Amino acid sequence: GPFILNSNLVLDSGADYLHLDEKEGHFVLNITLGHAVLESFQKQLGQDPFFDMQRMVSRPDQWLKPMAVNGMKVSLSIKPGTIVAYVAPWSNRISMALATTVEPGFRRQKFVKDKMPNVHWLKTQFQSLDTEASDGLGTDIVRAKMIMAGSAIMSSEAPRSVTNLL
Numbered sequence: 001g002p003f004i005l006n007s008n009l010v011l012d013s014g015a016d017y018l019h020l021d022e023k024e025g026h027f028v029l030n031i032t033l034g035h036a037v038l039e040s041f042q043k044q045l046g047q048d049p050f051f052d053m054q055r056m057v058s059r060p061d062q063w064l065k066p067m068a069v070n071g072m073k074v075s076l077s078i079k080p081g082t083i084v085a086y087v088a089p090w091s092n093r094i095s096m097a098l099a100t101t102v103e104p105g106f107r108r109q110k111f112v113k114d115k116m117p118n119v120h121w122l123k124t125q126f127q128s129l130d131t132e133a134s135d136g137l138g139t140d141i142v143r144a145k146m147i148m149a150g151s152a153i154m155s156s157e158a159p160r161s162v163t164n165l166l
């Protein structure tokens with residue numbers, strides 16, 4: 001699905017879901033938007049397509065309760081420097097695992113291809129989990145079940161075709 005901050009055209013590009021980055025300037029240097037904005041988007045747009053919110057924040061635990069109240073599912077995301085096996089103890093408490101293919105923080109980074117084995121590992125170890133790959137993707141074909149791509153879709157002249165290809 002396309003990264004939502006890219007454009008208000010994402011809903012027309014054939015996305016299965018909308019990805020939203022939360023950054024509070026501490027865990028990563030950048031700042032975007034937070035929980036309240038997510039809730040207001042949800043009120044406006046309803047459940048379909050669903051939101052996939054990636055919290056790049058220092059205390060993600062403080063959002064677990066509000067998320068549960070709103071019926072959201074919890075997932076885990078690992079960045080390139082983290083050993084992918086750290087996800088294992090959590091695997092029966094999460095619904096999706098995301099392996100990022102750039103260091104979290106900024107847009108338009110180059111896709112780090114050698115991090116794709118993380119996605120493969122998650123997918124083969126935990127077959128009941130959804131796996132997501134994200135960040136810096138061109139139209140490289142990746143084998144995750146969910147693919148988050150921002151600039152690759154929205155800076156294309158044909159966002160719908162790129163979305164279909166991914």
Ligand SMILES: O=C(CO)[C@H](O)[C@H](O)COP(=O)(O)O
Pocket residue numbers: 003021102103104105106107108109134135136137148149150151152
């Ligand atoms: O927060 C990010 C990386 O942590 C990026 O903003 C997000 O992943 C979108 O990147 P791109 O537009 O290059 O696909």
